[in-house]
Amino acid sequence: MNNESKSVIERKDFQALFDALSAEGYKISGPTVRDNAVIYDEIGSAEELPIGWTDHQEGGSYRLTKSKKKTLFGFILGPYTWKKLLYPPEKKIWEAQKSGRSFEIVEAESKPIKQAFVGVRPCELKAIGIQDKILRDGQHSDPEYGALRRNLFIVAVNCTNPGNNCFCVSMNSGPGVSDGFDLALTEMFNGKDHYFVIEAGSRAGKKILEKIPHRPAKPEELEQAEKAVERAASKMGRSLDMKGLKEILHNNFDSHYWGEIAKRCLTCGNCTMVCPTCFCCNIEDTTNLGGDRAERRRYWDTCYSVDFSYIHGGSIRSTDYSRYRQWLMHKIAYWQDQFGTPGCVGCGRCITWCPVGIDITEEAGAIREKA
Amino acid sequence: MFMAKMQNKSKTSDISLIDPMLVQAYTIQRVVRETFDTFSLELEPQSGGGEFKFAPGQFNMLYVYGVGEVPISISGDPSKEKPLIHTTRAVGTVTKAMKNLKVGDTIGIRGPYGSSWPVKEAEGYDVVIVAGGIGLAPLRPVLYYLLQRRNKYGRIVLLYGTRTPEDMLYRKQLEKWRSRFDLETYLTVDRATGSWRGNVGVVTTLIGRAPFDPLHSVAVVCGPEIMMRYTVLELLKRGVDEEKTYISMERNMKCGIGLCGHCQLGSSFVCKDGPVYRYDNIKHAFTMWEM
Amino acid sequence: MENLERILTEHPFLTGMDKKHIQTLVGCASNVAFKEGEFIFKEGSDADSFYFIRHGRVQIETHVPQKGAIVIRSREAGEILGWSWLVPPYKWHFDARAVELTRAIVLDGKCLRDKCEDDHDLGYEIMKRFNLIIAERLEQTRFQLMDVYGKNAK
Numbered sequence: 001m002n003n004e005s006k007s008v009i010e011r012k013d014f015q016a017l018f019d020a021l022s023a024e025g026y027k028i029s030g031p032t033v034r035d036n037a038v039i040y041d042e043i044g045s046a047e048e049l050p051i052g053w054t055d056h057q058e059g060g061s062y063r064l065t066k067s068k069k070k071t072l073f074g075f076i077l078g079p080y081t082w083k084k085l086l087y088p089p090e091k092k093i094w095e096a097q098k099s100g101r102s103f104e105i106v107e108a109e110s111k112p113i114k115q116a117f118v119g120v121r122p123c124e125l126k127a128i129g130i131q132d133k134i135l136r137d138g139q140h141s142d143p144e145y146g147a148l149r150r151n152l153f154i155v156a157v158n159c160t161n162p163g164n165n166c167f168c169v170s171m172n173s174g175p176g177v178s179d180g181f182d183l184a185l186t187e188m189f190n191g192k193d194h195y196f197v198i199e200a201g202s203r204a205g206k207k208i209l210e211k212i213p214h215r216p217a218k219p220e221e222l223e224q225a226e227k228a229v230e231r232a233a234s235k236m237g238r239s240l241d242m243k244g245l246k247e248i249l250h251n252n253f254d255s256h257y258w259g260e261i262a263k264r265c266l267t268c269g270n271c272t273m274v275c276p277t278c279f280c281c282n283i284e285d286t287t288n289l290g291g292d293r294a295e296r297r298r299y300w301d302t303c304y305s306v307d308f309s310y311i312h313g314g315s316i317r318s319t320d321y322s323r324y325r326q327w328l329m330h331k332i333a334y335w336q337d338q339f340g341t342p343g344c345v346g347c348g349r350c351i352t353w354c355p356v357g358i359d360i361t362e363e364a365g366a367i368r369e370k371a
Numbered sequence: 372m373f374m375a376k377m378q379n380k381s382k383t384s385d386i387s388l389i390d391p392m393l394v395q396a397y398t399i400q401r402v403v404r405e406t407f408d409t410f411s412l413e414l415e416p417q418s419g420g421g422e423f424k425f426a427p428g429q430f431n432m433l434y435v436y437g438v439g440e441v442p443i444s445i446s447g448d449p450s451k452e453k454p455l456i457h458t459t460r461a462v463g464t465v466t467k468a469m470k471n472l473k474v475g476d477t478i479g480i481r482g483p484y485g486s487s488w489p490v491k492e493a494e495g496y497d498v499v500i501v502a503g504g505i506g507l508a509p510l511r512p513v514l515y516y517l518l519q520r521r522n523k524y525g526r527i528v529l530l531y532g533t534r535t536p537e538d539m540l541y542r543k544q545l546e547k548w549r550s551r552f553d554l555e556t557y558l559t560v561d562r563a564t565g566s567w568r569g570n571v572g573v574v575t576t577l578i579g580r581a582p583f584d585p586l587h588s589v590a591v592v593c594g595p596e597i598m599m600r601y602t603v604l605e606l607l608k609r610g611v612d613e614e615k616t617y618i619s620m621e622r623n624m625k626c627g628i629g630l631c632g633h634c635q636l637g638s639s640f641v642c643k644d645g646p647v648y649r650y651d652n653i654k655h656a657f658t659m660w661e662m
Numbered sequence: 663m664e665n666l667e668r669i670l671t672e673h674p675f676l677t678g679m680d681k682k683h684i685q686t687l688v689g690c691a692s693n694v695a696f697k698e699g700e701f702i703f704k705e706g707s708d709a710d711s712f713y714f715i716r717h718g719r720v721q722i723e724t725h726v727p728q729k730g731a732i733v734i735r736s737r738e739a740g741e742i743l744g745w746s747w748l749v750p751p752y753k754w755h756f757d758a759r760a761v762e763l764t765r766a767i768v769l770d771g772k773c774l775r776d777k778c779e780d781d782h783d784l785g786y787e788i789m790k791r792f793n794l795i796i797a798e799r800l801e802q803t804r805f806q807l808m809d810v811y812g813k814n815a816k
């Protein structure tokens with residue numbers, strides 16, 4: 001990392017980041033508190049950030065709590081992921097107008113908007129990169145996703161306070177970012193001083209940084225920021241030993257242990273909804289009552305549903321254990337065969353939002369042990 | 372994973388550069404009732420020409436206005452630009468709606484997608500084609516292709532088994548093929564009805580006696596999964612190499628282009644890495660239940 | 663006789679069989695032909711022979727009241743017809759009818775059964791081979807029962 005390019009912004013000047021982004025025409029989305037959780041939504045000012053909030057997570061539990069420090073990014077992770085804004089849960093793909101015995105397709109209006117994401121965690125940044133491979137870089141791609149990505153400005157935030165369910169270190173996705181961002185921040189709070197060490201990762205990032213009051217970072221500030229991220233790496237709540245795990249999973253496809261997990265799993269699919277890399281979707285074709293207009297829509301789907309694998313006569317994966325197995329094996333093993341990396345980034349959301357607290361690190365570890 | 376090279380892309384897939392979910396409108400020129408629940412649609416594109424080229428084994432996504440989309444193998448002659456032919460059974464919402472369509476109605480097409488039968492790789496070999504039930508539909512393009520280049524192949528053998536004689540597809544064509552001297556056609560039924568005087572027994576019973584050299588053969592098999600499983604076992608027993616045996620898999624597909632995740636079979640996407648697979652690359656899927 | 667010995671020696675069913683044993687079989691063998699429609703054996707009658715089909719086609723049937731003859735299976739040239747001669751009470755369980763002109767080599771099963779009692783080596787060789795046949799038939803019948811092309815199959 002080029003330390004010469006790092007600067008410092010004071011807390012009091014943070015609003016300037018929002019102003020600079022707005023001036024450039026970006027629609028800003030970032031974390032904010034709503035319904036007892038930190039979620040991502042459109043925000044206009046720094047005051048809408050979860051100032052002074054943090055959260056406590058366990059398997060199957062999320063509690064928003066007040067922090068002693070008035071940090072802007074002191075929380076860990078909420079249930080929303082950025083994929084909600086790049087690959088919407090529901091989208092009209094096209095509309096068709098009946099004409100005689102045929103029909104004409106009118107492609108849905110999708111004006112790609114300029115978006116800025118403020119507060120992207122390193123694990124989330126990696127997840128966006130993972131989804132790029134599927135939704136943008138394959139032989140067939142989603143045109144809207146590609147357009148949104150081209151017009152996306154990312155303000156990443158390094159982690160200094162990991163959670164109980166975090167294991168980004170095991171997945172090489174944190175707690176610090178190295179590239180893929182426009183701006184990256186590390187929030188430093190030590191009672192009297194509250195500032196951000198910031199660096200630009202792109203030309204667009206530099207341009208915005210110019211518009212924010214900033215000064216070169218002092219060597220001790222840089223050292224402290226680096227140490228804070230290093231400390232975070234040693235405070236991971238969980239870990240997942242990835243060594244040889246792909247082969248172990250492939251070889252233990254028939255293990256009875258899957259049935260043991262299935263005794264707890266409700267196949268509710270929460271994990272797929274909160275996972276930043278899950279991309280499965282359903283395509284639905286409908287008409288209006290009159291029949292003169294038809295629509296094709298895309299919805300998020302989950303491999304946990306019984307008819308996900310339905311073909312005439314029945315579902316291939318009719319049992320609950322086969323569906324849990326499909327999700328875990330896809331996330332950790334099949335994904336590597338398909339896209340060259342695991343699909344998991346260690347954000348821990350699946351552990352937090354599972355109603356029964358099933359822990360992917362624990363289960364994968366158990367399969368390894370029983371192998 | 373084995374991936375066959377796709378032949379010339381069709382005009383339809385040029386649209387995919389813009390949006391791969393857009394469909395092209397085709398008009399039904401002819402409806403052929405093959406059996407009591409199976410029918411063939413012969414289609415031609417609506418907006419002017421546009422050559423549709425496909426490789427034997429590939430499939431299209433067929434859209435019925437307002438109802439939905441399903442993946443169906445292409446069953447016509449790959450050397451003819453039109454008509455585009457699809458043979459299917461009416462088993463679900465979309466295919467049942469399709470069965471009610473008439474000549475002049477419209478079907479939306481996206482494709483061609485997927486891997487194809489190894490017709491080039493089989494040059495110089497005997498070719499054994501084993502079809503079960505409606506499995507003859509994705510294999511018919513292979514027959515067209517091979518017979519148009521007859522001297523490039525050794526013996527060509529077609530083994531076809533159905534439930535009853537009334538379930539046989541393409542009957543007129545079967546008769547023509549049977550009368551050819553450069554093609555051996557063997558038919559069998561699980562259940563004899565009426566005046567059937569031919570073979571009675573499952574399709575695997577034809578393999579032992581069929582005239583081909585297992586050490587120099589390429590086998591292509593299509594039909595219900597159980598039928599393919601037993602057929603491959605019988606072929607391997609006779610000495611055919613598992614690296615020269617190909618099957619066609621089927622899974623739930625919503626997009627056909629590798630983005631919806633539904634068709635996954637272990638690490639492979641049946642819409643991209645299949646539906647045609649070389650047996651040794653996919654044999655694990657036959658021994659692992661609910662993969 | 664010499665012709666029959668050559669044919670039986672070359673038949674894949676008898677591969678690996680001792681020349682002495684094959685000669686015993688030849689001693690029980692003779693040529694036979696059936697016209698189109700002719701019954702080779704009928705259900706309930708004594709099962710005292712088995713056949714190497716040389717040419718033609720045989721249908722294995724059973725007669726069901728009100729439905730007529732139901733064909734279970736067909737047997738072609740190169741196949742063996744009949745295993746009931748080896749299994750007590752040595753009665754045919756089905757009809758066998760030639761659907762076209764059929765020529766076969768018939769083996770006297772009763773005679774062979776006695777010879778097998780005397781010569782257990784011969785008996786073992788015969789049993790080994792018929793075991794395979796019966797197992798194969800069972801497998802094929804099970805596959806047939808599964809009705810894989812039925813309504814809910816592809």
